[in-house]
Amino acid sequence: MNPRIPFVAAVVGALLVGGATTGGTHASWSSQRQLAGHSVSSGQMSYTATTPGGVTVSRVAGATADTTLVLDDTSVGKKLGQRITATVGSTPTGVTATVGTACPGTSTVSVDTTPTSADQTLCVRVTSSTTAVSGNVNLTLSSAQRPTAGWTTPAITRTIAVTVATQPLTCSAQSVKDVRSFTWEPVSGATGYTVTVSGSQTGSYSTTATYGSTTTQHQVTLTSPAVRYFRVTAATAAGPTEVPGALRMERVSNNGNSNMLCEVVTP
Structure with a gap:
């Protein structure tokens, strides 16, 4: 018998039972798993x-x-x-x-x-x-x-x-004589609003009220026959942003409790 055969058989036996010896370092494993495939051969993707x-x-x-x-x-x-x-x-x-x-x-x-x-x-x-x-x-x-x-x-x-x-300004219903309010749509990023007033739609407008970012309503009081036009400007990080259009308020003489007319006029 070849004297090397028992030595070779011993090494093969060690590998078959899940271990190996190399230079005094031992390595072993308990199981093996197949790598999961990255695709499939059939199916439906929807x-x-x-x-x-x-x-x-x-x-x-x-x-x-x-x-x-x-x-x-x-x-x-x-x-x-x-x-x-x-x-x-x-x-x-x-x-x-x-x-x-x-x-x-x-x-x-x-x-x-x-x-x-x-x-x-x-x-x-x-x-x-x-x-x-x-x-x-x-x-x-x-x-x-x-x-x-x-x-x-x-x-x-x-x-x-x-x-x-196209009409971001809105007239509110009148409930008090000589007093009527209007509202406007909030402007994204606004830190506040300025309401300006003029005696004519194309005239010079001056500030009549300023509000914080959460207020979107202004109240108008006219105790004698008059016509006023109002505009609203929002303060934003990009600069002043004007709400399009103007709102016309008119107090009509001798018209009882409905004496405050209100309408949105085009820019």
């Missing part, structure tokens, strides 16, 4: 997206309105996961929009999902300006398998109807 509700904003610089949509991963297959990307497309003139997992968001956002993860809510914020017009904000959603393995889904589009209010 998702749904609800339709966001429409929004209304004032034709005021910085005025905002939010709406939401819900994404649901409906994929079918072994360990399927996907990355869903939402991107703001076209917007009406004078209107901008962002999307994100929370508002204000950015122009695009991606979320990673699986069929068993909770539905994902995205927030869309619409921002107005003094040139804003009504129309639609178009949102495009697309998806790719995660980790990237070449699977994609058809794009989904969602439309958010935007209504731009």
Whole structure:
């Protein structure tokens, strides 16, 4: 018998039982696991997206309105996961929009999902300006398998109807003789408001009242026949922002308790 055979058999036996000896250092293992694959050979990757509700904003610089949509991963297959990307497309003139997992968001956002993860809510914020017009904000959603393995889904589009209010000043109901109030839409980021008054719509306006950021109402008292025009300006970090239009107040003589006429006039 070859004298080396028992030595070789002893080394092989040590390896088969899960251990090895090399230079006095011992290594062992208890089990082995296959690495999880990064893709699948069959299955179905899909998702749904609800339709966001429409929004209304004032034709005021910085005025905002939010709406939401819900994404649901409906994929079918072994360990399927996907990355869903939402991107703001076209917007009406004078209107901008962002999307994100929370508002204000950015122009695009991606979320990673699986069929068993909770539905994902995205927030869309619409921002107005003094040139804003009504129309639609178009949102495009697309998806790719995660980790990237070449699977994609058809794009989904969602439309958010935007209504731009052209009269951000509003006359309040009169309840006291010779006294009537008007209100205005809050301006995003405003630190305060200034109300100015003039005897004519195109005349020189002077300050009649100033308010903090939470006050959006002004009270007018006229005890004799007169006509007054009022404008409102918001103080913001970007500078003064004028609420479009003017409000006309008129006290009519001998007209009982309804003697304060009020109307919004165009810019």
